[in-house]
Every structure is written in C-alpha cells, then in structure tokens.
Amino acid sequence: MSAPDLSRCSLNTATVKHASLTEAVEAAAGAGLGAVGLWRHQVQEAGAEKAARIVSDAGLRVSSLCRGGFLTATDDAGIAAALEDNRRAIEEAATVGTRELVFVVGGLPAVSAPGQGPRPDAGPQDRDIVATRARVADRLADLAPVAAEHDVRIVLEPLHPMFAADRAVISTLGQALDLAAPFAPETVGVVVDTYHVWWDPALEESIARAGREGRIASYQVCDWVLPLAAEPLNSRGHVGDGYVDFPTISRWVAAAGYAGDVETEIFNEEIWAADPRRTAETVGARYAAHVLPHL
C-alpha cells in the first residue's frame, strides 16, 4: 500500500502554538505535509522575507496567513488604526508568499478589547449587531483596493455563533458571501472552517455557492468536541475526535471545485502540550483517514 498523498495537507502553526516557526516547519515537512499556515506574530518575529525562506527551504508552501480583520471600531482613531494594521497585514501576506489573508472581523465594538465584557455597571454597551456588520462592509470597501494592489485576497472567516459577541459578527458562510459579493473573487474570498460552520443547515448550499462564485480561498479542518473547554476558544479537537461529518463536508467542498490546501488549525491546550512532530503526524494521519478519500 502506497503512502497517502499529503501534498494538500497543511499544518496551521497555531496547532503547534509553542513551537518556533522553524520547529513547526520541520514538523510539517517531517510528517510529509505540503504546506503550513502562518500567523502574523511569527512572521513579524522572523521578518517576512526570512519566514518565506524558512518555509520554502523546507520544500513547503504557505497556504494562508492569519490574520487581519477586527474592523468593527466606531471611532475615527479606532478605524484608522484598524486600516493601518490591515494594510501591514496585506503587505506581510504578499512578502511571505501567500495570496490568502484570513480575516476575523471582530465582535460588538465595546467588547473587542480583551477582558472588557459588558456589565450593567459599566454603562451602555453597543449591542447593535446590524450596524456593526454594516461597518465591516465599509471597512472591506476601504481595504479591497489595497489587497488588489498587492495581489492578496482578503479571506472572510465566519466564526461559530458562540463567538458572535466578542470575536466575529460574521457567523455563517452565506453571510460571508453576501459581504464578499461587491468585490472581485480574487480580492475577497471566504474560508470554510469545519469547526465554525459544521452545524449550518444551509452549509451544502453555501459551499456550492462559494464554489460557483470562485471564492473558496481555504478549507480548514478541525473537530467539534464536547464538553467545551473553560476557554471555549480552545475547545477544538483533532479531525475524527468529535461530531463533525468530515466525509460529507469534504465532498461538498470538492464538488464546489476547490483544489487548494486543507489546513488543520486546532486550538487546544492538550494538543499544544504535545510534541509538535507527533502533532504534525497526527494531522497527516487524520487528513488521510477522514478527508483525503472524499476530496
């Protein structure tokens, strides 16, 4: 029996959070994977050009860069800061060698800053999610020309509705596609992340639409496991350990014409404590078992 083809399997480096960029790249290459997904803080630490070399010297590609976004500020200074930071992110993506810059758009504005939950004693909060979403659309219009100029794609990530208040007011793939609609598909795309969208009754239809519209920029996989972790953000599991129907969703993504990398991005304290090389091997094995046969 020949070894499975892991060339489209990518390790998002957040899955091996405590590894250096070099260690993460070595783990991915050692496990036979074809690509890595990077995070800006790593790229900034190494310098974008050097980060690009570390990846290409190992024979890998960069499947995406995480992340831009956080576009929901209401005040001029907050808006200016968000635009400036996202312009830098677009340049970093171009330099590090990926077209796909993942955007997490931010939550309700009064709580975008960490640790600032709304409390009855903290005065009025901005709860207007409709207006917040409209501001996201406005900021995309500001940034799309910058992305186009650098040949980078803004990749909208719908987050699970559990994170709608504090992380991302984009909660479904259909909504992400509506926000992307005014822009060229080369400039604004979407990511299908199983953790965030597996529950969506409109998922099959939205994936097909994303394919028709040429907007699937990334397919990210990890599993929904229960119980939720104390920090719900870190509740994700290895593919196959939870409730997600990977064969079905992978078939939908393939039927939509997606032929790019499949990134595994897991936030999980236990997995972060493991040896990055073992984690990369597990990522490859689970991809081969649950995803690859259905692509």
Added chain:
Amino acid sequence: MSAPDLSRCSLNTATVKHASLTEAVEAAAGAGLGAVGLWRHQVQEAGAEKAARIVSDAGLRVSSLCRGGFLTATDDAGIAAALEDNRRAIEEAATVGTRELVFVVGGLPAVSAPGQGPRPDAGPQDRDIVATRARVADRLADLAPVAAEHDVRIVLEPLHPMFAADRAVISTLGQALDLAAPFAPETVGVVVDTYHVWWDPALEESIARAGREGRIASYQVCDWVLPLAAEPLNSRGHVGDGYVDFPTISRWVAAAGYAGDVETEIFNEEIWAADPRRTAETVGARYAAHVLPHL
C-alpha cells in the same frame, strides 16, 4: 407615572428552578406578571389538572409548556419511546391549559443520552446531521395529527448552534420554519428565543416570515452573557445584562404581528440561588425597561 403593563410578561418557571410550582406562581403573581411558562416535571408532580388550578387561582395564564421533542433516535424502540412520551406531553399541555408545547428536537443520536459524548475509543458515532434532521421531519409528521386532535401546537425551538451536537439539530429560525412548512400553522409553530437566535444574520427576515406564516407561538427573552458558564447551558443572563439588542428584536417580533406572551426563561446558577420573588420582580422590571416599550 403609572405602573408598567406586565400582563404579557411571563415567568418561565425554569428561571426559579428551586421554587415549587406554588412558590413560582406566587412570585409571578406578586410581581404583577400575567403568565407563567411551565415544565412537564412540575406538571406531572402536581398532576396536570391541579397544576392548571394553581395557576388560574392566582389569576395567571399558562403561556407554554416545556418540553417535548428529542426525536432523533435511529432504532425502533427509541422512536416508539419518543412518540409515546410526546403523546403524553401533548395531553399534558391540553390539560394544563396551554396550546403551546415547546419542542427541543434533540442532538446527534449517539449522544442524546446524558454523559455519552463521542470518543474515538467508543466506536463509530452517528455524525450524519443531514439524516438526523430528516428523522426530525419524519417524527413531526407522526406527531402533528396527535397535536391537532388535542388542539395543541408543537412549537419548534431553534437552539444556539453551540448545542447542535448534543441538544438540538435545529439551529436557526429559518430552518425551524422549513420544518414546520408542511403542517398547519395552528399545529406546528416556532419560538423566537433571543438567547438562541440573536446572532443570526437572517433574523429580521426569518421573524417577518414566521409572522407572515402565522407561526410565532412564543417570544422568549434572556440575555447572552460572557464568559460562558462551566456548563454552557446555564450561561444565560437577565435581560439587559449582556449583548442582546432587545429593542431591535422586540420591534421585529411586534412588526411580525405577535401579540402573545413574552416569557423570560433563564438557566443560571446564580439566579437560581436568589429569592424567587426578587427574581420575578427583576424579570418584570427588565421586561418593562428593555422589551415592553418596543412591542
């Protein structure tokens, strides 16, 4: 300044979980509310006819009965048991004096039983959410004639997608309306529960549709607060303590023609520990402040 009209404000007794039925009814009446929402275990303990008297003697109405559902079993015995239990629930609703029987439809079948999460070492799990939803539709077809015969309405409750794996494979109001569509609106309706649907980008449109189709059977209010509790089910907050935009959603519900009771249903350990009379007063005050002016 005259006292606010709390006649449409209903206390769901789960909000005062540790109170007896009599104590809960006294608390609601004492706070000037117009109705209570009941749970089956309480109704069964008292007997449905006596429960009905306890409520009506206090001058209150029963706004709804919680809950039927859990319809996702795959095996004949599980299906028969679910049908039998729901037939009893329909009879109890009729006897206790409400037309509105709330259904929580159940999660992926291998994990419907408490404490039985899927584990890689526990063998194959049923992860087919598409087929699970189809079974819900089949069971509704079985039960709708029974509900119609008793002049009771099956009220489908979309639960927050956070609960899609283990509690309810209905995650959006639009999906609930699709499942209700084959049946008369007097027989199968939907509940708009702010906690579960506040994040939905299609919410305004789905509420309007629910109104047009005559299916809004209940409007339930409680707030999304963060951080999530260790048991996420018990993370809900009093209206006004969290992120939900009650004025906007209440206006949408009113514009859809809903003129029925507004139930407050909160699962929260801290609120359960409070004096039920104070809790009922808070429910009334928050309703008067955040909901009533927009109805």
